[in-house]
Amino acid sequence: MSVGEKMYCGNQNRVEETYDVVVVGAGHAGCEAALACARLGLETIIFTVSVDSIALMPCNPNIGGTSKGHLVREIDALGGQMGINIDKTFIQSKMLNRSKGPAVHSLRAQADKADYSMKMRQTLQETKHLTIRQAEVSDIVTRECGENEIEEKRREIIGVKTVSGAFYHSKAVILCTGTYLGARCLTGEMISHTGPNGLMAANHLTNSLLLHGIEMYRFKTGTPARVDKNSLDFSKMEEQKGDERVVPFSFATDPESVQIEQVPCWLTYTNARTHEIIRNNLDRSPIYAGIIEGTGPRYCPSIEDKVVRFSDKERHQIFIEPEGIHTNEMYVGGMSSSMPEDVQHEMYRTLPGFEHVKIVRNAYAIEYDCINPNQLHATLEFKKIKGLFSGGQFNGSSGYEEAACQGLIAGINASMKILGREPLVLDRSEAYIGVLIDDLVTKENKEPYRMMTSRAEYRLLLRQDNADLRLTKKGYEVGLISRERYERICQKEKWIEEEMRRVGQVRIGAEKRVQQLLEDYGSIPLNTGTRLTELIRRPELDYQKLAPIDPERPELPEDVAEQVNINIKYEGYILRQKKQVENFKKLERKKIPEDFDYDNVPSLRIEARQKLKIYRPSSIGQASRISGVSPADISVLLVYMEQMWFRKKEEVKEGKNGAEI
């Protein structure tokens, strides 16, 4: 008997429908997941507790930022939607870290939240094979499916049930419940059992997941107050403008289309008075009073946390960001809090420019149920339940971009499974998405996970500027990238390669106009002739600047020139990382069979054996990243697998001989 199935069997008065894929939740993960499945031709239904909150941005009004901008670009190169839609709905944009190396340049756009949400809703509505449904899913329904020799019995998904009793059959289910599962919001002593922004929480599904033996965590996050723009005095703040020339997120967006009039953000600071108010009221903060049980993210600390943990800091920066064009609400970035309402009123008022502030929505902390992601394969399918996938904050991450990219991967892999095709797993050397998912499923994750550039060990190769070169072909193979975009990327590759070859052969003499150009850029003049590549590598010069002394240079698109410049300028470092990647790949390629029995391997240390049995890594490489597995354990595994392989070969040989006789 299936879990959940029993309950509906006797009741014929119910809605019953059949789809290929059910997506639970229509946030940033759910939308990407549903779009991917539907675009690949699968009948898909997406559930949300409120159709008005599709692709809601309940926290910061921006998309991208350091390393998150990389994720959006990667989503775009694979055929996801986030980049395209933010390009159409942003109100300010900035390339961060421009003065630093190309690997850490990151795009961040302020969104018009309502517009973004509406745009995504339209995209869903206009997509074929996609049904939007407002209902709360209360149960996942599964049945037994054969026995795994090693683990307990495995199950497979057959559909979901809603609170009203309706049953939706499906071949795959993708859980993207965000912060809605068992949610409760806290503002000081006031606790309400709602999801973000006062929306309905989803209170039933957790129980069904627990019944299926899924290990749940309880995480916490928070958001600052929204304040009335008309009550602020901007003359006391510093204006923060966007870039003069905006770079779009999507590789498919026409760069001219994003040169719009932008809206400014504002910068102000906390002060001694702010900090004093917070300190005096710490006992009323649910976190410090011990009311909150969830684990909060350290990178997104509440202002209480900042004041307590960094008590020597005299002030903290506060960014005032518009929530959109048609709203008077402003987001008070850097000041999330779970203090009681009266304390919030008092503390916000201490900021310069906030003397007469009116709060529109209070700051609050939110607690929610999510899973321990070590229960997932890197495909984002549950190890124990076939056909059940998940993405986003439900997987213990944090952030719109982190959610969206997981949703996309979960959607792609659910589709690949149904279509009987190879799954898409990106590794740590291919994409930030690969780093993110590998970290989630391989490492112990005790707080909401946020992407950071420092988490990517090969970040010189994983730049936002080459996401298209890295991933467009994969998106095309999956079927989410058009033929046209595919051909464009092939052409781009060709141009880059040819131009690199040409530039490598160009020699520059110490002629007068060369010396003049060098002088103009404050570069040391030449004694003798040199290679053009040598000049490009000088910090004060680049490929573009040297155009006047490179008469043979063909006319090339800007993005091609950019790649040529970066590849030449940082060649030494790039080559070093490529070499590291080669070594990394060797271990990644050594696959471990899914039903591998670690108890049969002699000489594994107990700790390693336990960890390996929990994580069930898919490759030796992944095994080597599990904490508690030593290099010697890895050697032992290699030797054992080699032995297995020999045995198999011997058996095959013997079998053949037998047949011949």
Place this chain on the structure above:
Amino acid sequence: MKTDTIAAIATAMAGAGLGIVRISGPDAVFVADRVFFEKGGRKLSETKSHTIRYGEIREDGEVIDEVLILLMKAPRSYTREDTVEIDCHGGVYVVKRILEAVVRNGARPAEPGEFTKRAFLNGRLDLSQAESVMDVIQAQNEFALKSSVRQLSGSLSRVIREIRAELLHEVAFIESALDDPEHFSLDGYSHRLKVIVNNVAGKVEKLIASSENGRILKEGILTVIVGKPNAGKSSLLNSMLGEERAIVTEIAGTTRDVLREQMNLNGIVLNVIDTAGIRDTEDVVEKIGVDKARQYLEDADLVIYVVDSSTELDENDFDIMDRLVGRKVIVLLNKSDLHAKTEEEELRPFLEKMQNGCKVISVSAKEQTGMDELYKAVKDMFFFGELRFNDEVYITNIRHKTALENTLESLSLVRKSIEEGMPEDFYSIDLMNAYEELGSIIGEAVEEDLVEEIFRSFCVGK
């Protein structure tokens, strides 16, 4: 799988008349050619496989030893890779020098069990041997870890930890600024970092220099002298060393810390540790010494248990004897110059528990009698293989030194990036490499250190 070139010492280090350094991997011949010089100048690369050449190992023009060199081309070697064996005169010093020279010229010190692992993975060993291969890898690794952690002197690991903390803090700062450019500015940072890197490089250089003289790890048989207070342990150490190194008084509990000395017994290196007398004590300082003594007792290769034969066995003795079961022990009945109250007979119940037998020798550390018999007993145990000799320490030392040199190299790359005006995000790559290299010495993996440090030290985030 790994295709680099490795080297290790293939023979027991002490007491042997011959030493073998083995090199395996694609560059084995190339590496050997850089240190091996034959009369007539013929290169090894011009030599046929499975032949023996005679010549000298030299480094920087200095002759280290006369050697025979054996070339085995792939696949006809133990590891099925190109393999070069350098047969030299035994003796710890020469063998180590040769291994170091080989490592400096392109080979990497082998990991524990790595030759065997390669032999297996290259299909050289029989399937039935797989299990023992796995055991060897795990055992050698544990041994290496244990010896590394155990013998790494406290001050050295402290210095390495300090340097690592300093490096990590800088990387965390850079990364915080990259992550949150609106909160942290890197203006002028490269000048500050250069000073820090120079300073750290200086410290690492000092460590390398000191590793040339005193080894990083104490090599030799870890020999621990135990006994109850005032049994004469320190006198014994002094007479073994032939000098007054330990303070000897008649007051029980004089030795409060542990004293380490190295001595050479006809080629067998003993790393001798004199411990505080083991007894229950209320004295805080003495208690620390006693706890340490118990700790060393756990780790010892050889225990010399000193019994004061002029007194009767007491509960402190019984406590010690309980801890000695299963260990390699020599019992000394000390103070044979005084009237004996304890003789071999009294030790009988204890000796019966010692399965492999246990030599009991009467000595007088004060009068220097019986010492020859003690030395002979140690030598016998060694040559009859009862004492397992910790060869791993030698290669661990070389691994550590290589790691220090790699650290220095990474730091100089940071300096180079600064001088060439590279953006700041490039610094953290090599700083992190240096951090990892240092971590390999004290046996610490990187894991999530960086992210932890960013959150601990810098107020990042929305």
